[in-house]
Amino acid sequence: MDANLIYIIIGAVALVIGIIAGKLIFAKNTQKQIEEANQQASKIISESQTAAENLKKEKILEAKEKFVQLKAEHDKEVLERNRKLSEAESRIKQKEQSINQKSENLDKQSKENEAIKENLNRQIEVVNLKRTELEKHQEEHIRRLEKIAALSAEEAKAQLIESLKHEAQTQALALQQEIIDDARQKANKEARKLIIQSIQRTAAEQAIENSITVFNLESDEIKGQIIGREGRNIRAIEAATGVDLIVDDTPEAIVLSSFDPLRREIARLSLQRLVTDGRIHPARIEEVVEKTRKQIEEQVMEIGERTVIELGIHGLHKELIRIVGKMRFRSSYGQNLLMHSREVANLCAIMASELGLNPKLAKRAGLLHDIGKVPDEETELSHALLGMKLAEKYGENPAVVNAIGAHHDEVEMQYVISPIVQACDAISGARPGARREIMQQYLQRIKDLENLAMAYPGVEKAYAIQAGRELRVIVEADKVTDGDSAKLSFEIAQKIQTEMTYPGQIKVTVIREKRAVNVAR
Numbered sequence: 001m002d003a004n005l006i007y008i009i010i011g012a013v014a015l016v017i018g019i020i021a022g023k024l025i026f027a028k029n030t031q032k033q034i035e036e037a038n039q040q041a042s043k044i045i046s047e048s049q050t051a052a053e054n055l056k057k058e059k060i061l062e063a064k065e066k067f068v069q070l071k072a073e074h075d076k077e078v079l080e081r082n083r084k085l086s087e088a089e090s091r092i093k094q095k096e097q098s099i100n101q102k103s104e105n106l107d108k109q110s111k112e113n114e115a116i117k118e119n120l121n122r123q124i125e126v127v128n129l130k131r132t133e134l135e136k137h138q139e140e141h142i143r144r145l146e147k148i149a150a151l152s153a154e155e156a157k158a159q160l161i162e163s164l165k166h167e168a169q170t171q172a173l174a175l176q177q178e179i180i181d182d183a184r185q186k187a188n189k190e191a192r193k194l195i196i197q198s199i200q201r202t203a204a205e206q207a208i209e210n211s212i213t214v215f216n217l218e219s220d221e222i223k224g225q226i227i228g229r230e231g232r233n234i235r236a237i238e239a240a241t242g243v244d245l246i247v248d249d250t251p252e253a254i255v256l257s258s259f260d261p262l263r264r265e266i267a268r269l270s271l272q273r274l275v276t277d278g279r280i281h282p283a284r285i286e287e288v289v290e291k292t293r294k295q296i297e298e299q300v301m302e303i304g305e306r307t308v309i310e311l312g313i314h315g316l317h318k319e320l321i322r323i324v325g326k327m328r329f330r331s332s333y334g335q336n337l338l339m340h341s342r343e344v345a346n347l348c349a350i351m352a353s354e355l356g357l358n359p360k361l362a363k364r365a366g367l368l369h370d371i372g373k374v375p376d377e378e379t380e381l382s383h384a385l386l387g388m389k390l391a392e393k394y395g396e397n398p399a400v401v402n403a404i405g406a407h408h409d410e411v412e413m414q415y416v417i418s419p420i421v422q423a424c425d426a427i428s429g430a431r432p433g434a435r436r437e438i439m440q441q442y443l444q445r446i447k448d449l450e451n452l453a454m455a456y457p458g459v460e461k462a463y464a465i466q467a468g469r470e471l472r473v474i475v476e477a478d479k480v481t482d483g484d485s486a487k488l489s490f491e492i493a494q495k496i497q498t499e500m501t502y503p504g505q506i507k508v509t510v511i512r513e514k515r516a517v518n519v520a521r
Contacts, residue, residue, distance in 0.1 A: 006055060010048040017044065170483045177490050215271050217252045225280050226254065226271070236282040240289040243267040261329040262300075262374075266292050300325035307338065311345055313364050317394035324367065326374040337374070340428050341367050347424035352417065362417045365403035368396070369421050372404075384408045448500065453492055453508075458484070470507040471496075477514040485510045 018041025217223065227234045227247060234245050242263045246255040254271070258264045270292045274280050277288075301318075304325030308316050316324075327338035348366035349359040372387030379386055388405030398414075403421040405411035413419055446464045449471055453462035458479040463472045473492065475485065489510040496506055 006052055010052050011045060014041065014045040014048045017041065170487070173487050173490060177486065215254045215256055215268055217254065217275070219252065222275055223247055223254065226275075228280065232282060233280050233285065236285045237267065237270070237289070240286050241267040241270060261331070262296065262326060265329050266296050269296070300328070303328045303338070307342065307367075311342065311363060311367060312360070313367060316364075317396075320368065320371065320390070320394050320396075323371045323374055323390070327370070330374050335429065337370055341370055343428045344369060344421070344424045347427055348417070348420055351420050351424060355416075355420075357416060357420075361397060361399060362420055364397070365400040365417055365421050366424055368400060369404050369407050369425060382408070382410060384410050445500075445502065449496070449502075449506070452495060452500070456488060456492065458488070468502065468506065470509065473508065473510045475510060475512050477512050480512055482512065485512045 018038070225233070226245070234247070238245055242260070243256050243258040246257055256264050256267050258267070266289065270285070270289045273288050273292065274285065301322055302325070304321035307324055308321060324338070327341055328336070330337040345363045345366035349363035352359045352362035368387065368391055370383065370387065371390055372383030372385070375386060384405050384407060388401055388411065391401045391404050399417055402411065402414045403418040406413045406418045407422045407425050446468050449464045449468060450462045453459055453471060453473045458475050459473055460476050461474040465472060471492070473488070475488065480488065489508050493508045496508070
């Protein structure tokens with residue numbers, strides 16, 4: 001605010017105060033008091049003027065100081081700008097000097113490159129001349145070699161390529177065999193560890209169970225009652241159950257013959273009830289067989305439900321539960337199918353857990369992998385493909401469907417659990433004592449193994465020893481070299497692995513013997 005304006009305001013305020021004071025004094029006091037009031041107002045006005053003057057001087061001083069300060073800051077800023085401009089000019093001069101120096105260096109380098117280029121052109125001309133001379137000498141040398149060896153260059157080249165090819169094949173085969181052995185050793189070690197851990201954590205409740213095919217009698221007199229007058233009772237039993245009853249000279253026994261183990265079980269229980277009751281006639285036979293069939297069907301559902309509950313499998317279709325229950329009355333190579341499926345399911349769950357996969361899905365696939373072995377109707381499909389169709393029909397997971405169809409390599413494996421189911425199925429079936437092998441099949445496998453080796457040229461004899469666990473191949477020393485022996489052993493092992501089905505592993509040993517015999521007389 002301007003000092004004059006402040007002075008005016010203070011004076012006005014003082015004047016107003018003086019007037020008011022005068023009026024008050026006049027109203028209350030005498031004229032003397034009015035004079036005193038005027039004097040006091042004059043004094044206040046004088047003091048106000050003095051204060052205004054002082055304030056004016058202070059403001060002027062402050063303004064001068066502010067001006068000096070701003071001028072100093074402006075001078076400082078101007079100096080800073082001048083300094084920066086000087087530095088920028090210095091940098092620009094340095095860059096100009098650097099650019100000029102680089103330009104001089106480039107000109108110098110360009111001249112040197114021209115000189116090098118000319119030198120190289122001269123050297124290339126010399127090299128071309130020498131190459132022409134060498135080609136002439138080489139042609140002359142080749143003509144001399146052809147004349148000496150009586151072979152053309154192409155023939156010699158072909159012989160050399162063939163020799164190198166044979167040597168490379170031998171080395172590649174040895175290297176391939178070494179790599180395969182190393183990978184197989186490491187893979188077998190890890191796989192063996194995983195499989196052993198899985199097997200140790202589970203155990204089959206029942207290893208082998210033979211189907212019941214013989215019905216024992218207390219005495220041979222009951223055979224006559226079962227046959228009946230003119231054989232009407234036995235015909236009624238066979239018609240109602242679909243099972244052939246063989247009554248021969250075997251004491252106190254009747255043989256039940258049928259490919260369907262469920263029918264055979266119905267016939268056995270029906271015969272047991274008829275013999276216990278003593279009333280054996282066609283009407284009674286049909287009634288007992290019907291009751292027994294209903295009882296077996298209920299028992300099948302109960303077995304299936306109990307199995308899925310014990311394994312912790314949920315959401316399974318009722319028809320699949322019934323098929324699982326029917327497995328109880330089916331055996332494969334002497335191994336009960338339901339026990340085998342339960343064992344495979346447990347192994348699959350453990351192995352899937354070890355590999356970080358879904359154990360419930362793997363257990364489900366392991367339980368259902370052989371459902372095609374208990375069909376309601378005869379079909380030409382294999383049990384793996386039939387089981388795959390059934391699982392797909394009743395809405396199973398695509399991974400489970402693929403594992404069922406692929407566990408015998410009839411369908412391509414598309415999910416990780418498929419090889420797990422295949423491996424666990426092989427573990428359960430190959431366990432010592434789990435299955436019986438028919439003698440004819442064993443002999444045929446041994447014969448096929450020997451014939452496979454005999455099909456190779458140069459093989460003189462082949463022997464399958466150690467129950468088919470080792471194949472010894474004797475070759476003719478004049479036709480097969482030592483290098484060919486290693487190759488032959490590898491090829492036979494690969495062919496056995498791809499074309500034959502066998503338990504465990506088969507060791508292939510190729511024997512090449514060279515004998516030199518002389519007689520001293």
